[in-house]
Amino acid sequence: MYKLFNGTFIRAFEAGGVELLTQKLEKFFYRYIQTLHLQSCDLLDVFGGISFFPLDKMTYLKIQSFVNRVEESLSLVKYTAFLYNDQLIWSGLEQDDMRILYKYLTTSLFPRHTEPELAGRDSPLRPEVTGNLLHYGRSGLEQDDMRILYKYLTTSLFPRHTEPELAGRDSPLRPEVTGNLLHYGRFLTGPANLKDPDTKFRFPRIFVNTDNSYEELHLIVYKAMSAAVCFMINASVELTREFCEQLDALVGPQLTLLASDICEQYNINRRISGPEKEPQFKFIYFNHMNLAEKSTIHMRKTASVCLTSVHPDLMKILGDINSDFARVDADEEIIVKAMTDYWVVGKKSDQRELYVILNQKNANLIEVNEEVKRLCATQFNNIFFLD
């Protein structure tokens, strides 16, 4: 994390000797360490993985197409990352850099911006629309026009769209609405309000590829509904109001549309795969190869509290198994019977680790083994898992 915002120790040392380095370190870690909540850390923090958003091929290709188009028309953009619902979909950055950036986004930046939205967390529409006319100043409409539009939106358009909204996170927007400059995009870093003449166009700077090309970049995070895009631009370029406006006008409507597409697709997929059969298995999956993690144990990760649905003692067992795995290189499997009738199974195959918590009274070892096999067959049938 230090490296992401400050570059390597060596660079700081070379630039200003030990003093500068100590200064930088102090400045950074003084605040950073306070944000770590070690008491609530668990296996997921050990992995430091990336949660990928499950998506069908077509929608994924649309996102690809969107990213490529934006990168083409805004040639300043060097790298792009696309996230939905705090889960990664696309990263133009290399894996190691993305891992840190992802951590920053999900544990620091996004939570900070969801706080004000919290009331309507599941509907990003609400804070922007309900009653809040000020935001529309951005759409460049005159007050009178806005009054009429507002009436239409609140009495006709939105009521019609509340139903899909209840099912999913975002309300699918009609294209004609997005065609009218109206979109839900906003900057999470940099200018809070483009129309404000005093807005500063300053973005956080990050360092990537520190091993070879050592690049310093501006980090622009732009969000529309649940879709967030990170644009990374060479730090030597001065970012102007014009650029931000251009980006807002280009990305805003497209991203809004894309976000509702993703949401729609996601809901369809969920409907196909049937209702959430999650309670049956509690597991954590992690793949060292692509840093993919998946957990049915964690309800929601926020900066401060980590809500898990299992007892902390069980989480500790998971940690123990993990450190056992770390010691040996070969594939192995560990089955532990915990005090409270729980079985904990740890499996390692190639670069993948899977931890399952089963709660079956009086189950024996064979049954537990069978149960885990079943889980693998249903949840992980598309990857190669040795049993």
Next chain:
Amino acid sequence: MVFAVRSGGATGVVVKGPEDKNSIAFRMDDKGEVKCIKFSLGNKILAVQRTPKTVDFINFIPDFPHLEFSHECKTKNSSVLGFCWTSWNEIVFITDQGIEFYQVLPEKRTLKILKSQSINVNWYIYCPETAVLVLSTTVQGNILQPFAFKNGTMSKMPKFEIELPVAPKPAKLSERDIAVATIYGELYVMYLKHHTRTTNSSGAEVVLYHLLREGSCKKAHVLKLNTSGKFALNVVDNLVVVHHQSSRTSLIFDIKLKEPDCAVNIHQPILPAQSIRPYKISVTGPVAASNQASVPCELYSSTWSVFQPDIIISASEGYLWYLHVKLHSTVNLLQDKGKLMDFLLHRSDCKMVILSVCSQMLVGGEKGNLPVVATVFDKLNQVYKEYLEAEQAYTLAMESGPSRFSNSYKRPVRTQAVIDQSDMYTHVFSAFTENKDVSHKFIIAVLMEYIRSLNQFQITVQHYFYELVIKTLVQHNLFYMLHQFLQYHVLSDSKPLACLLLSLESTYPPAHQLSLDMLKRLSTANDEIVEVLLSKQQVLGALRFVRSVGGHDNVSARKFLDAARQTNDTMLFYTIFRFFEQRNLRLRGNPAFNPGEHCEEHVTYFKEVFGEQTLMKLPVV
């Protein structure tokens, strides 16, 4: 076909077609001035009109007497306006009082009336392609009565009225302003509506009336010429070409292209008005001819006669030309690539032009931006998909019952507009991805755009495109990108792809895992998985995998034992050896290996290491 009649035929008649080999020369007696002379289909019978009431016939069928015979129209006091052959031996006379449809009996040298219809006729137009005759009736001539001929029958089609301009004076519909042609397989009557000063119209226009076999004719399209003067019409490759004499330019219209800012059926010219010569969207005839003769041909000459569909005859120079459209030249005239594709996809000879537009759009100086690229791909794949679907429906129909459908189902014709993946690969992408001047970012974006488009139309992407993507990514060390594509199954699973990934393992280790996952998903590649695991010396893992898929009774014991020996892990070897001994016992009742399994070497080794007594004994009965 052009007839040159000298001295009423006495000194010879020369008939020339567009190809020299078709020319015919003969003599006939001079019996007066020839008004009209025509061969029946296949040059079987010659009909000549010399008087207002009779038509003479000459047999050109071999073995038939080459004698003239004559026939007079049957309606009293009428005069023959002309005649048209509708087949090799069927002819229709058009008189000022009606039409008479005859069958010519060359052996008897007589004509048999098949049908007649009395109607006042001002003039007529015949379309040989469809065998449809259009008659102009009433005083103003603007009520048109079409007739269709087929196999000796004549059917009357619903008549219709051409709306004439009201002012300045009650005009008469002139024969010169009407043409009949087939466009996109449909018959149209084209009416050249001249510009009138009193109306506020911006210029002359061509009105197309859609002529249906059944049901009434309706005004279907209006082509805006935006100018006035003398015009002539041609139809080439389903395009309506309007020649404008005073400006010496031609306008091209495509009735399938809709103008977004116009009412549905009003068309503006697709291309700016182009003169035939300096631009190449042109009549090739004059250009080619002038090259040979080195004499520039006069274009848009007043001596030009235009015939449907695509013939221009220059009376002064004595040439007959066919009009062609040079697609290559249109490419630079239409800036909007999407519209250009719409235009090209409807042309008959478009494949190479489209492919070159694609190449140009990707490399040339004007780097088409991605949305344009996407639009073009979508348009191509739309047509591609329609063809695939038609093909599939046809195959399905054939399989379900060839007899039932054989008549109603025709094999779909693959037009040039069907541009498949191999076309794109060979002519566009293989060169494009090799191009060093294009950034790899753009190359990948374009490839992804193509794959996206194919997916959007649910077309299975060919394996070589994935290979191309992988190759490009690997060349630029973009392994993480590749990894993400695979993760979201953008590159569909296949054995060749999995093997390709395996080969990348040395440069990018995670490829191994990706490859194994893919093989697993294929579920037909279990043998390959075993090989991969064995090559990684994961002998136990391989064996467990085989057992989990239920193939452990059939695998070669020697293969596993070989692999186990190579690990130099004696315990592993022991385990594997024991497993197969147990298998032998279970399958054959004897733990020993069969000679056919070629395991003698391993048995010996086992004895050496663990001693003979460790070998599994035959169970005591």
